[in-house]
Amino acid sequence: MRRIARRLPDQGRSTTLGRVTGIGAPMRPLSLVLTLSCLLPASMAWAERIDLPTPVSRVVLYPQGASVSRSASFTAAPGQHQLVIPDMPPGTDPASLRIEAKGVTLGSVELQSSRALPDHAPDAPAITEAKTALRRAEDALRAFxxxxxxxxxRAEALRQRAQITRDLLQGDSRLPTGEIAGTVEQMGALIENLLTQADEQEYQIAMNEPDRPPLTEAIDRARAELDALREEGAGAEALVLTVQTASESxxxxxxxxxxxxxxxxxxxxxxxxxxADTLTMxxxxxVWQSSGQDWRDVTLTLSTARPQSQSAPTEVQPWMPRVGRPEEELARARGAQADMAMESAYAPAPVVEAMPVSAGEMSRLGVTVIYDYAAPVTIRDGADSLRLTLDEKPLTPEIFAEAAPRFDTSAFxxxxxxxxxxxxxxxxxxTLYADGALVGRSGIELVADGDKLRFGFGPIxxxxxxxxxPEETEGDSGIIRRSSTLTExxxxxxxxxxxxxxPLRVVDRVPVSRxxxxxxDWSADPEPSETDPDGRRGVVYWENPITAGELREITLTTELSWPEGNDLLR
Known part of the structure; x- marks a missing residue:
């Protein structure tokens, strides 16, 4: 495994791991150089250049980011070779690349940017396929x-033959009188047959003409596809690898x-x-990507790992509290704020960098979950999000109606x-569906295995x-209560x-004192089935089935009392 750990310089230069000899390096005698070159085997004296397009073959997609792998196979003769990989995406960070070589020994690695690729470099497979498609479309139009x-x-030739026959008939005056009628009849039938065949040819031309626009449209589509691929690869960079092998492999x-x-x-x-009393998820x-290249027919893996998120716990700093008079501390804090304000008035305005925008926030999990998508996937660069179907999971639901009369006018x-x-x-x-009907959109937070789920499917x-x-008694009226009791x-x-x-659940609340x-004090008739469910203090449930046509009433009385001279704030 070879790791590139240096960023490329700009302005058409390249980054390499090889040794560079520049001005000031010691000069060796020419005879020594010639002698060494003559002693090298022929396979080592010259490095064979192999142009090797490597389309993206596998992608591991994270909630934010992706690990992109591309691979290619080739036959290497004994000796040293230079592999030119011309289809690296623009802006490739060499520090992020990991290179694995099987069957050869990997030497220097160089990423070429801002310079033209070799003229003899072959087209990428997608461009070759697009060229072939364009050629087929053009051939089909030419054949049509x-x-x-x-x-x-053919129609023109038939009409010319008919005209020649007519001219011969009009110019031949040597026919005996008795043969004129028969000759005219025979020649007329011939002319009629020729013109009929010409009409059939022209009719066939007219019938075929609607087939031409689809052929021209196919050419336009193929040309647009080729242009898009060429534009995609216009800013591509080239990766140049030096490899060595002792035998053909x-x-x-x-x-x-x-x-x-x-x-x-x-x-x-x-x-x-x-x-059916079922709930199906x-x-x-x-998925989306804007890497600079289309990913065509790739093997896709979805991972819940977050390589760019926090990987270690926050370091806890010492806490050193102090005591003092609040008035003195407040004055000291105001003085420090005034000094900072004066310094900032004479300081240059800070440059604020824009924060990156995430496509979607996801909670971190203690264990990474991996989803391998079954079929090859094509994800276009910069296109809208592509939705892929994973699977279905059956859940066992408890279905009921829930009413909160204090806030809603119907149960849900x-x-x-x-x-x-x-x-x-x-x-x-x-997206929520009830009995086949779309009822709304909602959201779901992270739910661990074995944890509870709760969803509403619209009003009933x-x-x-x-x-x-019917009754609310207190001493004085007003937003701020000044009486010592309040009964509702x-x-x-x-x-x-x-x-x-x-099945019905009625939900309400009672006040909680801190x-x-x-x-x-509070009382209810009938008594609630449950109080403080799931730790929600003051929430009360009444759970009993309600029959068709039934009218159910629940009376809830609350009384609050506090010392004289205090206010009730609510």
Whole structure:
């Protein structure tokens, strides 16, 4: 494995790991140089140049960035060879390249930039294929035009023969009187037959003419494809490798680099089927890249690793608290701020660098998850995100209706489940379907294996919710409460007009005190099924099925009291 660790200079120069002899190097006698060159074997005296296009073959895509591998095989004769790889993307960072050689010994490595490639360098396979496609399209058009021309020539020849026959008939006055009628009939039939054949040829030309525009369009598409590929490779750089082999062998070169102009993000479809009591998660990904080259038919691996993110914990600095008078500390802080403001008034304006924009944020996982995409993938440079389908995961849901009468006027269709996929569910957008109908878009955070999932699938219009506050008593009125007590009695109402029974959860809240002076008492009729679910203090649940046509009422009374002279802020 060879690692290039030096960045290229600009202005058409190249970076190499070879030794350079410049001005001031000791001169060796010419005779010694000639003697050494004569002693070298023929295979070592001259390095064979091998032009070796290496298209991208494998990509490991991260949430931000990608590891891009390209490889090629060749047959190497004994001796030293110079491999020219002309299709490296523009802006290649030599420090990020890793080169692996099999069957040969790798020597110096040089990346050429801002200079023309050798004239005899072969075209990249994609360009060769595009040229072949253009040639086929042009040949098809030429064959069509030749066929049409042949038909037109045939029609013209038939009409000329008919005209010659007519001229001969008009100019021949030596026919006996008794033969004129028969001759005219015979010649007329011949002329009619010739003109009929000419009409058929012209009719065939007219019938074939609609087939010509698709042929010209195919040429335009092939030419546009070739132009796009040439434009893509216009700024390409060349990698020049020196390799050595002792005997003829089959060799392989693999080059791996990294680009931060690529990424992927999960995308989910959640399909709830109430009749089957199932919840299906269809997983896909959106991928994108702007590396400077198209990736055609590559083997794609999706990784949750984040090579560019924080790789070590934050170093904890010492904490050295101090005590003092708050007034003195405040005055000292104001004086320091004034000094800094005066210094900044005379200092040059700082240059603020733009922060890179990420295609999508993903939470870091303790264990990297790898997805190998089954089929070859083509991802165009700079194109819109490409969505790929991964798989489906069945989940076992608990389906019910949930109403929050204090805030909503209807109940909502809900599904709760557990991540039983055997792997984390990564953050991403979610499209929600209920019984085959699209009901909305949402998002999902990182969900570990075995953790809970909860999704809402839209309102249930026939399941109405309402809150009534028939009584609220206090001392003085106003935004800031100045009385010592506050009592509120609320009635939560849910009415089922859907014509079917529903598992129902009614959700509300009661106040929670964080001060000893503030005393809170509350009561409910009926009693709630659960309080403080999942650690959410003050939240209460009532869970009971509601039948079709049923009207359910829940009374919730709260009383707050505090010492005189204090205010209630809420």
């Amino acid at each position: 035009d030749r066929s049409q021309t042949a038909l037109a020539t 089959q060799a392989e070169i693999t080059i791996t680099g990294f680009t931060d102009q690529a990424g992927w993000q999960p995308d989910y479809d959640l399909r709830l089927d109430r009749a 269809q997983r896909g990904v959106s 269709l809900m599904a709760e489940t557990v991540n039983s996929t055997g792997e984390p569910i990564l953050p991403g957008p979610v 219009d026939g399941l109405r919710a309402e809150i009534r506050l 009695s609320a009635t939560l109402i849910v009415e089922n007009l859907t014509g079917e029974d529903w 001060q000893e002076e503030l005393q809170i």
